[in-house]
Amino acid sequence: MDDEALLDIRDMTIDDFADVFHLGEELFTSDYSPSMYRTWDEYEITTLFNSDSELCLVAELDGEIVGFALGTTVEKTNSSWKYGYLVWIGVRPGLQKAGVGDGLFTEIKRRMLDQGVRMMIIDTDADNEAGIRFFQKQGFDNMREHVYMTLNLSKKAIRKRKRSD
Ligand SMILES: CC(C)(COP(=O)(O)OP(=O)(O)OC[C@H]1O[C@@H](n2cnc3c(N)ncnc32)[C@H](O)[C@@H]1OP(=O)(O)O)[C@@H](O)C(=O)NCCC(=O)NCCS
16 A cells, blocks of 8 residues: 555445445455355445444545445343444455554444443454454454354255155
8 A cells, every 4th residue: 555545444324335335245255255154245234334334434545445344233132241243344455464454443443342342243254364364463362163054955955865864
């Protein structure tokens, strides 16, 4: 990133939806995270924006959207703690490793703290080494593995399973 360029981390507005969506399409392709149950689509943006627009941020560099962070808060019934869930964070390829992700993360964390969040949560694919390194650098630990299973419900697969029973 050019030293003179000004990075602005600001609220996402509806005018940014298309840019954020297309940047997410570049980042969260089907090979990005083949085993993740979440997929990137336009409803991710609108749903998170409707539920907590203060936790929807973009990074703008010289008038262009180069990154975003979308989060929400969760209050579990059996706990008095408020959790801050950082659902998506992404930086334009080519501008990664230049501190944009750090800027987005710092701001969303500050906003979550202001909202009374006591613990932040993220989830990503186990193969996403860059993402995991990034979150570790931000202080995340206590990595838990969770089991992910699929059941193919196509008629062909069901017939095959019956035959092998
Ligand atoms: C994860 C991501 C948002 C990080 O954004 P970024 O702007 O590249 O991050 P920063 O430049 O602020 O990096 C901060 C630190 O993260 C770690 N890091 C970031 N990218 C890394 C990479 N490719 N490999 C190893 N470590 C990396 C480093 O420790 C880095 O610190 P350093 O530069 O002092 O070594 C970006 O890589 C990305 O968009 N990835 C694809 C989408 C994704 O995986 N999102 C996370 C799950 S939703």
